[in-house]
Amino acid sequence: NAGVTQTPKFQVLKTGQSMTLQCAQDMNHEYMSWYRQDPGMGLRLIHYSVGAGITDQGEVPNGYNVSRSTTEDFPLRLLSAAPSQTSVYFCASAPRDKGYTFGSGTRLTVV
């Protein structure tokens, strides 16, 4: 199993650009989540999903969209990038009632 795969690992965007961060898991996990991690702020939940076709907002959803058309994939879309979205983004997945498996992260810089 590859686990949770995030692409790209690094990305630089200009303010106003849009992009999609990809996340795929091959463990048939029901739950998937996106977090951002900033110095001094810890991990903050952006969006999450409890199954294909079901998504919901976390703590900091503004400026981000998600969809879950399949169990395996959970892409995160930045609609119009802002410098405040400079962060490290983690995707994670879990089976019901178990701990999360995290990806290796995407380091995003918005200039």
Added chain:
Amino acid sequence: SQKIEQNSEALNIQEGKTATLTCNYTNYSPAYLQWYRQDPGRGPVFLLLIRENEKEKRKERLKVTFDTTLKQSLFHITASQPADSATYLCALPDRGSTLGRLYFGRGTQLTVWP
């Protein structure tokens, strides 16, 4: 919403001693609580999950307790080693939530020196 507080940002202990990390929450008692380890530049790694009806859980040198009266979980690493140096995070689900809505504390950075 839930506020999660982890004890002091950094904890330094000598090799062989027991490290004790604290996670306090302020509002409702969650159905379970999780602990993760994070190394610099890496994603968190799941360590243990303890449910509200479990007072204590162990895994090798790790021990977690969960006191719903005190609204606190303690995470112990016995016989600590320099390789245990990392940031440790506790995480709680939202009230009445499935596992999907999981919130993290800011973590405690543990350094074990020889």
